[in-house]
Amino acid sequence: MDSAQSLQSAHAGHTAHAAGALRASRTLRSLRSIKRRDNFTGYLFLLPCFAFFGVFLFYPLAKSVYLSFQITNPRGEVAAYAGLDNYASLFASGAAFLATLKATVLFTLYTVPAGIVIALVLAVMTHAKRPAMKAFQYAFSLPVVISAGTGAAIWILLFHPSAGMLNYFLGLLHLKPVFWLADPKWALVSVSMMTVWMNLGFNYIVLLGGLRGISDDIYDSLKLDGPGPFRSAFGVLIPLLSPTLFFLLIVSVIGAFQTFGQIHILTKGGPMDSTNVMVYRIYQEAFVNFRFGSGSAQALVLFAVILALTLAQFFWLEKKVHYQ
Structure with missing residues (x-):
């Protein structure tokens, strides 16, 4: 009797184990099915974005x-077929x-640091939550809402040699x-002045948002401790703003290397090619001289330069960013 009961008990335990394994397997298959369905739904919503990037980017x-x-x-x-001749002729x-x-x-050096510094000073001066600061x-x-064409029309009047x-x-x-x-000595500086003004709105909004993201307790402690404006700025605010400044630096450098509109309207690359930046040279090569092969090669070289600069900034500067 004892052996029969033990066999029945073992059989019941085996049956319960098998039933539990079957339920676990069904649950696992159900979870996998739900995950596949969720992934399919997610990719379905992303399909218009993929189509947009595929048509206009890739x-x-x-x-x-x-x-x-x-x-x-x-x-x-x-x-x-030209092989590497387009690249060889470029170099x-x-x-x-x-x-x-x-x-x-030079255009990047003229515009990026000045644009960030001016926007930072203005953001520090006006970030206080007071009604008078809204204006x-x-x-x-x-x-930020003014186009390159409108801005260039304004600055052409300001740059006029006799009536400006x-x-x-x-x-x-x-x-x-x-x-x-x-x-030629002033043309690139002039275009840079307009570019700094055009980028000021975006830089100011980003930096103002970064300052608003800092806790009020930090501002209160700075007022109580009284370390001074320079020590407060370089010892506290700038380290806390370093992620925002790092983002703004990368975006500004990429934008400076891709500048076209104001140069095309104000100087058309002149005088004496003093404002003939890489993007405008690509435009002349492809859409003025109709050498699309050479223009494409120059565009890819520009892409490589921007990619190298971006990676260098991530490698050298991201180590100094203080993420909260």
Whole structure:
């Protein structure tokens, strides 16, 4: 009897174990089915985004890679296979390529630091939650809604050699007028001044949001401790703003290397190619000279330069970012 009962007990335990394993297997299959269904639903919602990027980003990138190895006719049709000749001719140009690269780097150095510093100063001065600050915040944010064409039309009037406001103020200071857009020494500086003003709205909004994200307790402790404005700025606020500044630096550098609108309207790359940055040279090569193969090669070189600069910034500067 004891052996029979033990066998029945063992059989019942085995049956219960098998039933439990079956239920666990069914539960696992059900969870996998739910996960697959959720993944399918998620990808279904992302499909319009993938289609948009595929049409307007990935396909043009692949087309540029393809055309960079070809010689094209004025209609953009492939005429012959060029191999690496387009890249070789670009680097063989030597002085012309270096002059374009120098103008682009100088334009970036003129616009990025100045734009961030000015926006940071304005954000620090107006971040207090007071009704009177609303008007200043609105005024400093306004350039973000102005297009490059509208901004260029405004600054053309300011840069006018005889009727412009800038030379008028120089005259009040008994200084000689400056031919802002016609002098090779001043043309790039002039375009940079307009670009700093145009980017001020975006930079100001981002930095103001970063300052608003800092706890009020920190501001209160700074008022009580009284370490001084410079020590408060460089010892507390800037380290806390470092993620915002890091993001803004990367975006600003990429934007500076891609600047086109104001240069096309104000100077068209002149005078004497002093404002002929890389993007405008690509435009001239592809849509003025109709050498789409060479223009595509230059666009890919520009992409490589921007990618290298972005990776360098992540490698060297992200270590100094203090994430909260």
